[in-house]
Structure formats: C-alpha cells, structure tokens
Amino acid sequence: MPKRHVIKQLSIFVNNEPGRLAKIARIMKEEGIDIYAFNIAEASGFGVFRAIVRDPDIAFQKLKDRDLVVKETEVIAIPMEDRPGGLFEAAAVLGEVGINIEYGYAYSGKEGAIFFIRVNDTESAINTLLNHGIRLLKEGDL
Amino acid sequence: MQFWNKTIETMPRKEIEQLQLRLLKELVTRIYEKSHYYHTLMKEVGVHPSDIISLEDIVKLPTMNKTDLRDNYPDRLIIADPEDIIRYHVSSGTTGKPTVVGYTKNDIENWSESLARSFTSFGLGKRDVIQVSNGYGLFSGGLGMHYGAEKLGAAVVPASTGGTKRQIELIKDLKVTSIACTPSYLLHMAEVAESMGVDFRNDTRLGSAILGAEPWSENTRRHIEDWMGIKAQNCYGASELSGPLFTECNEQDGVHVWGDLCLVEVIDPKTGEHVGEGERGELVFTMLRREALPIIRYRIGDISEITWERCACGRTHPRLQRVAGRVDDMIIIRGINVFPSQVEHVLGEIEEVTQHYMILVDSDGALDKMTVQVELDPEAFTDNILTLRAIRSKVAGALKDTLNVRVDVELMEPGSLPRFEEKAKRVLDRRVRM
Numbered sequence A: 001m002p003k004r005h006v007i008k009q010l011s012i013f014v015n016n017e018p019g020r021l022a023k024i025a026r027i028m029k030e031e032g033i034d035i036y037a038f039n040i041a042e043a044s045g046f047g048v049f050r051a052i053v054r055d056p057d058i059a060f061q062k063l064k065d066r067d068l069v070v071k072e073t074e075v076i077a078i079p080m081e082d083r084p085g086g087l088f089e090a091a092a093v094l095g096e097v098g099i100n101i102e103y104g105y106a107y108s109g110k111e112g113a114i115f116f117i118r119v120n121d122t123e124s125a126i127n128t129l130l131n132h133g134i135r136l137l138k139e140g141d142l
Numbered sequence B: 001m002q003f004w005n006k007t008i009e010t011m012p013r014k015e016i017e018q019l020q021l022r023l024l025k026e027l028v029t030r031i032y033e034k035s036h037y038y039h040t041l042m043k044e045v046g047v048h049p050s051d052i053i054s055l056e057d058i059v060k061l062p063t064m065n066k067t068d069l070r071d072n073y074p075d076r077l078i079i080a081d082p083e084d085i086i087r088y089h090v091s092s093g094t095t096g097k098p099t100v101v102g103y104t105k106n107d108i109e110n111w112s113e114s115l116a117r118s119f120t121s122f123g124l125g126k127r128d129v130i131q132v133s134n135g136y137g138l139f140s141g142g143l144g145m146h147y148g149a150e151k152l153g154a155a156v157v158p159a160s161t162g163g164t165k166r167q168i169e170l171i172k173d174l175k176v177t178s179i180a181c182t183p184s185y186l187l188h189m190a191e192v193a194e195s196m197g198v199d200f201r202n203d204t205r206l207g208s209a210i211l212g213a214e215p216w217s218e219n220t221r222r223h224i225e226d227w228m229g230i231k232a233q234n235c236y237g238a239s240e241l242s243g244p245l246f247t248e249c250n251e252q253d254g255v256h257v258w259g260d261l262c263l264v265e266v267i268d269p270k271t272g273e274h275v276g277e278g279e280r281g282e283l284v285f286t287m288l289r290r291e292a293l294p295i296i297r298y299r300i301g302d303i304s305e306i307t308w309e310r311c312a313c314g315r316t317h318p319r320l321q322r323v324a325g326r327v328d329d330m331i332i333i334r335g336i337n338v339f340p341s342q343v344e345h346v347l348g349e350i351e352e353v354t355q356h357y358m359i360l361v362d363s364d365g366a367l368d369k370m371t372v373q374v375e376l377d378p379e380a381f382t383d384n385i386l387t388l389r390a391i392r393s394k395v396a397g398a399l400k401d402t403l404n405v406r407v408d409v410e411l412m413e414p415g416s417l418p419r420f421e422e423k424a425k426r427v428l429d430r431r432v433r434m
C-alpha cells in the first residue's frame, strides 16, 4: 500500500563547475526527459543534481546510457495547498517518531505547490503521515 | 633457500665494501688511462685516481647523466678496444639522439650473472621454462632476460612482444613457469586469456612473472597476483646500466642490488649530497666491472631509497625500494617533495575513488596550495551529501598522512578528467613565480 506513495527521484553526481548544469539540461532535452522539479545540493568541488521526472525508470536508463553517474532515490510528495501549516505538521509528526528529514524542496505543480522530502526511512514515514491524515501524492498525480 | 652464488650473495657488508673499493680504484685508474673524455673531465675537477682512498671519496668524481651519453653519440665514451666489443644495444630517446651501449664478453657475462642470481632468489632454476616477452632487438630487455635465463639453465621461450593469443598458447603448451614482460602487457595478456577461456590458475603452470621496464605499483602487484594466482616480481634496470639487472627475492621486500657489480648512492637531487641510509633521494649508479662503456656516478633520474639491512632471505647486499618517482616529476610543495606516484598509491588504496586523477598546484599568497582532483567510483555514489563529504575527507586524510602536506580534494564525475594514452601529464603547476 505505501509503495504507491513513493516518488522516484533521480540523483546525478556533477562536478561543481560552470556549464555542468547546462550539460545535464541538454542531455535531458536530447533524451526527451520531462523534468517536473529539480534541486541542486552543492558541496565544495562537487554537487548532486536531483530531479523528479516523468517516467523515471526509463529516464534513469537513458541517463545511465549517456554515462552519467545516476541513482534512483525515493522521496515523498506533500501537497501544500490543502491546509496552511501542513508542512510544519508533517515535519512535527515525523519528528515525533524519530524519522529524520534529510532535505526537501518545493515545486509549483499544475494543482499548486508540492513539497518533496527525502527521509531516512521512506516506508515508515509514508505510513506515519497517512495515519495522521496527511495527504500524499502518487507518481500519477504530478 | 637456494642461492646462485652463496659466498658472494651472503658476504658481510664490510667485505662487500672492501671489494667495492678495490673495484672502484681499478675502474677509476682504467678510465683515467683509457678514456680521453674522463681524463679531461677528471683533470678539470682536479681529481686523480690516487685520490680515491676510501669509498666515500667517490663523491670527488663528477656525476654523469643521459645528456653526456647523447652528446658523445655514438661511441666516444666507449673505452674497450673495438675487437673486444661483442654487442651494441641502442635506446631510442624520446628527445634528441639515441644512446648507444656497447658490451664486451665480460659485460654480457656479468649482466647474465646478475640476473641468474636474481632469478634463483625467487625460486627459479634449471627446471623452469621462462618465456621472455620483452622486446628483442636494439632494446636491451629481451636479450638481457634471455641471457640471464640461459645462464640459469632454464629453457627459454623467446616470444618477444606481440601475438598475444599465440603467447598464451605457448604458455599452456610449453608449460611455461615464468614470464618476463611489462606489467601492462601481462594485464593485457590476462584479459585476452580470459576471452579465450584460458584460466592461468588451472590451465597453465605459470608461477611467477618478472615485471619491469615501466613504473608500476604495489596495488598492481596485488591485482596481478590475485587475478592470475602467480608471484609478481619487481625487476629493476636501465639500458645505460646494461638492461634489466636486479629483481626482488621471494620476500618481495626490495630489489637486491649486487654490490660486487654495482655501487648505488642516494643523493639529494638539489644539492647533490648523500642522504642518510633509508632516506629517499635520487639514485646514482656506478657499474664497477663495466669494460666497454664506463658508467660512473650516473644520475639515472629515479627517486627511491636503499637499505643495507640484511634481508630475511639471508642476502646481505643493499636493497632498493620501489621507485617512488622520477626527478623530473617531483613537485615541491611548501618545501616538501611530492611525487605523483605517491598520490596514485594512496588513491589506489581507497575503494570509493578511481585511479584517474589530476594534481593542481597554485599559489595561495606566499604559500603553495595543492589540490587533487579524483574521479568518484560510480558504485560509491550516493544521494547523501554527508557520505560524499566523508569520502572526500577520507581521501584528504590519507593523502596528508602519506605526503605530509595538506591537500584539498575534489571529487569528480567519472570520465571528466583527461585520459592519457602514453606519458601522463597529471600535474598542473599554476604557481606564480616571483
């Protein structure tokens, strides 16, 4: 049941230098990959480009074939428009059961803002959030 | 433990040094009398053969290097009478004129003797079948190994280079027990064998390889030994010194340099002064018994260290550690000598990164700043930045431990650093010179 609420994210290792982002964007375009949302985490010297895309499994294979260092990772999508303070509530609920949010980023979807979060235990997080009546999006909802 | 010449190989250090002094005196007298070049040179620096009273007096003699050999092309440094020369080897320099090495009968004899002792020291003997896959011809590698193996009484398969599939068939069919070649050729051979469905462990009797003629590392040794199930022995030599000359014994703890044939000094490449025993520096060779082409205080450009500590095998002659780098490749960071080969070694020990790297040196105010860029192993990639940071710290820590210099590390995307076909240029020195 909770598996349905898992959103697959692509994480790509990139050098932290000018033109890297343009290169990734170009490859995505050439391969016909639709990006819904992305985020870049930087450390000195390198970065991780994270993207939510249409048909992630197919996109993953395409990027791998282009010799990018890519991994599929799992995130959770929380719609923001439902209730004010929804994100705070979600964070509090997860905190109570000891689930750690590693990072998160927002995306303005066709039905409003969505917040993607990456946690250390995706399955428990989904169960906890659903049990607290917090709505989560599925891949098809994006 | 087998010895080829036990009396000499286990001679006490004092006796080796006495012998070296006697041979050095004879050599200096010979070149002073027979070589116009050396006679003039020694007069210029004001040294006479009678000035060589102790072994330390060797420092009174001028050093020589490859340029001296080139400048005296083809045979102006050769002192033997033409009728006594029985062979020439010629090395094609990458720049300028080639160098010519002539040999008398005794020169060939001493060269073969050196290798026969070395081969015995890791267990080869008359029953062995040795495939020589070094190049035969003007290059001294193939014929040197060939004569050494024949001297030993082994059966030689003079395969030379190329025709890899055929070489593998020969190893199988002729029950070859040892092979002499370069480490990269052996690795290539192992790959081809795999594609042919030949398993070195089960389908051949290969027990050892004698590897040299190009730089290689301990990591490569382990890789070869694990993959092929053989002992990979390091071999040291150079065309100017005759060719391949010395190998490690069974202990694999440094190359035994036969002191009755060759005197090796270790100097500071900048000052030219001797460094302490066990300290790293530039190797300087004097070939004590050479007849055709005298090699005296020859600065070969390799950086390493020697020890006189008695080897566990019982041999007493000095042992040469694996070459740490070339003088030309040395970079000085905040007064400390750093070699790309050291960086390569450290990176080879860390699973999460590959062997593709670059060294960048910049000025940071008045100080030097060293950055190592290394490609991340795709397997080690994770979405977790903290884990990636930890990998970077691990690499930086390991480099600091080995080099004694603080190093900035940048993890790079696989495939993003330059690839080198032949001579790698992995150092980019961007320092501002005042």
Ligand SMILES: [Zn+2]
Residues within 6 Å of the ligand: B249, B250, B251, B256, B311, B312, B313, B314, B315
């Ligand atoms: Zn030994």
